[in-house]
Amino acid sequence: MVEVTRKKIKNYIVCLDNRLGSGNFGQVFKSYSQDDISQIFAIKQISRSKVPESKMVNFLLDLGREITTMMKLSHDNILKLKDYVCTDNNFYLITEYCEGGDLTNIKSTLKYENILTILKQITKAMLHANSLKIIHRDLKPQNILIHDNIIKIGDFGLARILDDDNKMTPLTGTPAYMAPEIFSLRNYSEKCDMWSTGIMLYELVFRKHPWKEDNAQPLGEYMFFEKKKLLWIFPL
Amino acid sequence: MNDVDPLMVDLIKKMLEKNDEERIDWKDVEKHEIFNREISDFL
Numbered sequence: 621m622v623e624v625t626r627k628k629i630k631n632y633i634v635c636l637d638n639r640l641g642s643g644n645f646g647q648v649f650k651s652y653s654q655d656d657i658s659q660i661f662a663i664k665q666i667s668r669s670k671v672p673e674s675k676m677v678n679f680l681l682d683l684g685r686e687i688t689t690m691m692k693l694s695h696d697n698i699l700k701l702k703d704y705v706c707t708d709n710n711f712y713l714i715t716e717y718c719e720g721g722d723l724t725n726i727k728s729t730l731k732y733e734n735i736l737t738i739l740k741q742i743t744k745a746m747l748h749a750n751s752l753k754i755i756h757r758d759l760k761p762q763n764i765l766i767h768d769n770i771i772k773i774g775d776f777g778l779a780r781i782l783d784d785d786n787k788m789t790p791l792t793g794t795p796a797y798m799a800p801e802i803f804s805l806r807n808y809s810e811k812c813d814m815w816s817t818g819i820m821l822y823e824l825v826f827r828k829h830p831w832k833e834d835n836a837q838p839l840g841e842y843m844f845f846e847k848k849k850l851l852w853i854f855p856l
Numbered sequence: 857m858n859d860v861d862p863l864m865v866d867l868i869k870k871m872l873e874k875n876d877e878e879r880i881d882w883k884d885v886e887k888h889e890i891f892n893r894e895i896s897d898f899l
Contacts (some may be wrong), residue, residue, distance in 0.1 A: 658869070678860055698864075721881070726899075732861070733895070733896060734899050735893055736891075736893075736895045737884075737896050737898065737899055738899070739890075740895050743885050743886050746882050747882045747883070747886065750882060766899065769898040769899045770897070770898060770899065771899070800874050801874075801876045808876065809876065810881075811876040811877075811879045811881065814871050814879055814880060814881065814882065814885075815871065815872060815876075817871060818868055818871025819871040819872070821864075821867070821871065822868050822872070825860060825864055826860070826866070
């Protein structure tokens with residue numbers, strides 16, 4: 621049996637044997653335009669079958685929100701959504717392709733000057749997002765992509781436009797980078813992205829994550845019961 | 857660890873302020889002293 625390694629979606633050729641990443645509901649593949657193979661993209665394939673029927677309505681709302689959010693953002697340091705396609709079995713989001721992978725690939729080898737460049741670019745990107753009242757809510761090294769020696773913030777899938785009073789409450793994000801106010805289910809604002817960036821910056825500078833636990837409960841204990849104080853005691 | 861830039865330590869501490877209302881915002885990060893030097897636009 622011949623393994624299928626290519627498939628055509630609209631006018632994109634998806635390279636199924638070149639997976640760039642995967643998440644809860646989907647996978648990301650390298651792809652290119654059928655009209656011009658020098659035009660390379662990343663295609664996020666989201667399988668309808670992986671979405672429980674009971675969650676389909678919320679999922680479609682989230683997906684629509686992701687598309688709307690990404691369409692509004694236009695900045696050199698934010699991954700650009702180029703197109704989207706819906707089929708009977710899958711949803712597809714077509715974005716810029718970042719040949720440098722993500723920050724996890726290079727974070728242990730960065731020079732101090734590179735860290736400042738990354739910080740400067742994240743700051744510019746987030747100022748743009750915040751000017752549109754958009755917060756990311758899941759900033760982490762895996763969502764900082766590298767292309768042509770600049771960074772691009774990707775995966776605004778968890779992003780949501782702030783409501784009128786600029787506050788939100790759902791528990792979401794990646795525990796290791798999640799702000800205290802999210803853990804405590806308090807209202808939170810664009811400042812949650814600042815916390816996540818602070819954690820990333822700490823990682824880049826000190827070459828280690830400020831805590832070892834990678835699930836929500838111990839991290840919450842660190843922050844709220846203060847069994848150990850570590851973030852506020854720098855390894856200097 | 858002793859040679860970490862004090863300005864960087866200052867900025868990280870301000871970013872990791874537990875109280876979000878006292879945490880630094882993006883406009884203040886942009887104005888932080890750490891950016892008073894020439895920083896490349898490319899990695």
